[in-house]
Amino acid sequence: MMNNVSLTNLLNSLEKKGVLPNVANKEIQKFLDTSTNAIGKLFLVITALIGATFISAGVFSIISHNWDDFPKHVRGALSFIPVIAGIFVYYLALFKHRHSTSWVEASSLFLMLMVGASIALVSQTYQMDGDFDRFIIVWLSLTIPLFYIARASGIAFFYLLLAAKFLIPHFGFSLFGPSDFSLNDKYLYFWFFLLAVLPHFYITLNKSADRQGFRSIFLGWLIGVVFLIGMPFAVKSGYLWWTTAIVVGYYLLGKKYYNGNISSLGRPFQTISLFVLFYTLTYLTLDEIYPLVFGSNDIREMGTWTNEQLFFYFSGFLLMVGLTILAVRQRLKGKELNRYIVVMPFLIVLLFGIHYLNILDYVDLMWLGFLLTNFYVLGFGINGLIKGNRYKNVLYMFYGLFILSNLMWVRYFDMDIAFWLKGLFFIGVGFIFLLIHKSSQDSFEK
Amino acid sequence: MNKKLIFISFALLLVLVPFYIIFNSESILENGHQHKLRLEGYDPFDPFRGKYIRLNYDFDSPCEKGFKDGDEGFVVLEKDATGFSHFSMVTKQQPKHSDYIKCKVNYVFDDKCVIAIENIGKYFINENKAVDAEKLLTNIAENDVDKTYATIRVLDGECRLEEVYVKDKPLKTFFEK
Known part of the structure; x- marks a missing residue:
């Protein structure tokens, strides 16, 4: 791989030889400078953040020594040093280096960690083992202004990681192994801290x-992934509504604000949405999982649900319906949206209907549910291959290929038909993949 | 100007939090009632605040009927003839006198509750003294349980660990050079 200096030399020599016009050379070098500057800026920010983290870790280590030979009043006064140091560095960033992103990001992170250090030092001095949850609540509440005063974003990583603590279930252990399990009843704090950072993201x-x-x-990646992983613990019912809302909502958000980014890494919400869609639907093609997913909130028992279950069930449903209407309207207006994502909510509602018809025992329509889902995933995979080929997007083609092969492997292991028939079927499938290879060969080996 | 005002308000808020904790703790330690509790200890580690000795007390206490696992309540402290206090009853209603602490009921069995109380369970100690302190506590406690105890201060339902004693001398004094 050629570095920028070598590339510049090459461009200059090409210009001297008359291969490259002067104007083109200048434009290329300008482009190279801009991209180098952007990456260089990112390098500076990351270096500063790592530096701030290590300094803070050092401060925590010094605190951990426990200077208990000092009188209590001296230790009390010393407790203010970390937070005052943090405030001073933050002051410098705000009023002396306000245009430096690395100063703003590193000083915000440093201040956030120093607030925690000061509280830790006071609780050490006064022998307070305290409630760790309350400590986190105070700490994170004091961190929220940092998102808005200087608009620092790097702290969001630690902030959301700590906020996710309120989703961790309780595991009890006895002499003979795990003894009890209960969901975290303080999950609303996660919602509060997540919602508190969203306006910053929007800004x-x-x-x-x-x-x-x-x-x-x-x-985008941070909020998208944290909410996706946290959703099963942050939501108390209507999981499938919420999952479908995530797929449609993330996709629309990504399409509106990130669609111009080139790689899938640069389109966090679309990438997550496509991943969840594939993952959820593949799950729904498994006959052990299907009744569990659709039966998890049996609407016939709605009368026994708690208020929070009712709230999450209907808010998830309304959210899904709202986002679907938005997606359909955009599609009707001619906006290019993936039709498999727009149709997914309808499929889910249909599958719900099939599930409840099955429960009535009049008809067995389970096969229809599986068939529909299988064809849907199949169509989605083929669509990925076609679109990827059309736009020369190899990554998208990989995605389509991955969906198809994954679906086929799952079917290989759970298909309950005669072995000879299954063998013939999968030989056919193998040949279809070779056919795809053949049809793509021309465009890639040119 | 506006930005400076926001910054100053934010900085004040940040400083006020440790100040409030110190003020609250000092108030309990100054004005709270003192109680002696029997204990035993060992030596783990806290990633944020350094080494400490976990202090175990007899957290089984009689309790009013109707308590469930995870409920919150108030535990009453009662002094016996030897001068030591114990947890005498867990109540739902806040007692009228001041010798009580807010607590959480971990388990209920046979009209008894196993409770959890904040801020008296860890004794933070210098990293060089922690291992010796634990050994000392264990050796003494094995021979005579009344020779190791902790004093706590209790005020309006809150409490703070005041000191850990071994043979009526503060634990830290055993390691003074």
């Missing part, structure tokens, strides 16, 4: 374009 978005910079991509 960072470049609303006038469908292309975003590193900050919004970073926040």
